[in-house]
Amino acid sequence: MKIFLDTANIQEIRDGSRLGVISGVTTNPSLAATEGIGSAQGYKAAVQEISDLVDGPISVEVVSQDAEGMVAEGREIAEWIPNPWVKIPSTLAGFEAISILSRDGIKINQTLCFSVNQALLGAQAGSTAVSPFIGRLDDIGQEGMDIVAAIVSIFRDYDIKTQVLAASIRHTLHCTMAAQVGADIATVPYKVLMQMIQHPLPDAGMARFQADWEKAGKP
Secondary structure (H helix, E strand, C coil): CEEEEECCCHHHHHHHHCCCCCCEEECCHHHHHHCCCCCHHHHHHHHHHHHHHCCCCEEEECCCCCHHHHHHHHHHHCCCCCCEEEEEECCHHHHHHHHHHHHCCCCEEEEEECCHHHHHHHHHHCCCEEEEEHHHHHHCCCCHHHHHHHHHHHHHHCCCCCEEEEECCCCHHHHHHHHHHCCCEEEECHHHHHHHHCCHHHHHHHHHHHHHHHHHHCC
16 A cells, blocks of 8 residues: 655655655645635745655645536646646536546546545546545544445456545554554545554664663773
8 A cells, every 4th residue: 555645745755755755645625725825826845845755646626616627627737747646526527627638638536535436436427536534534423444445345346447535534544444444545644644654662672772781881
């Protein structure tokens, strides 16, 4: 399973990319706003900087609500960088836009997916990846990971090539479980990426090794 970073923070992306474990980045208007990016031009500049840091796919979300606007935005975003995945929502207008943009050869990350049926429709429309939102489903009392597992199983049964991208990951267990059920990608916040590294035993082991080394060097 590949790991994407879910952020628009340039420093987080820079720090994460140095680890050699990040295969892509996902962004959205909310993440951009958190970083003080409030205009299309500012968003474009940030996305271009992100693309310079990460070789893999960079997901950039449209903000239009209608299919015509989504298509126009998607075509524009596709020209910003060499490695875009245009994020289109799982709505009536979104599926129309996915169908049009995918026929143009533009790669699509179908976002805000909350059901198996939405994933199936997106795959048929031409989505490159479909992003079930685990945490948001958990928030309303559903088992978000069950949706991921069901999508993975059905896509395998029917040899559907659309990738399953586990999104809205809240903690490290989400990431572990996404890998266990067979998700192709998990996109994680920087905080969760750092938590994935942490474990008390490596630190304790390093301290023990250092103490033993220093002790051995004393006359």
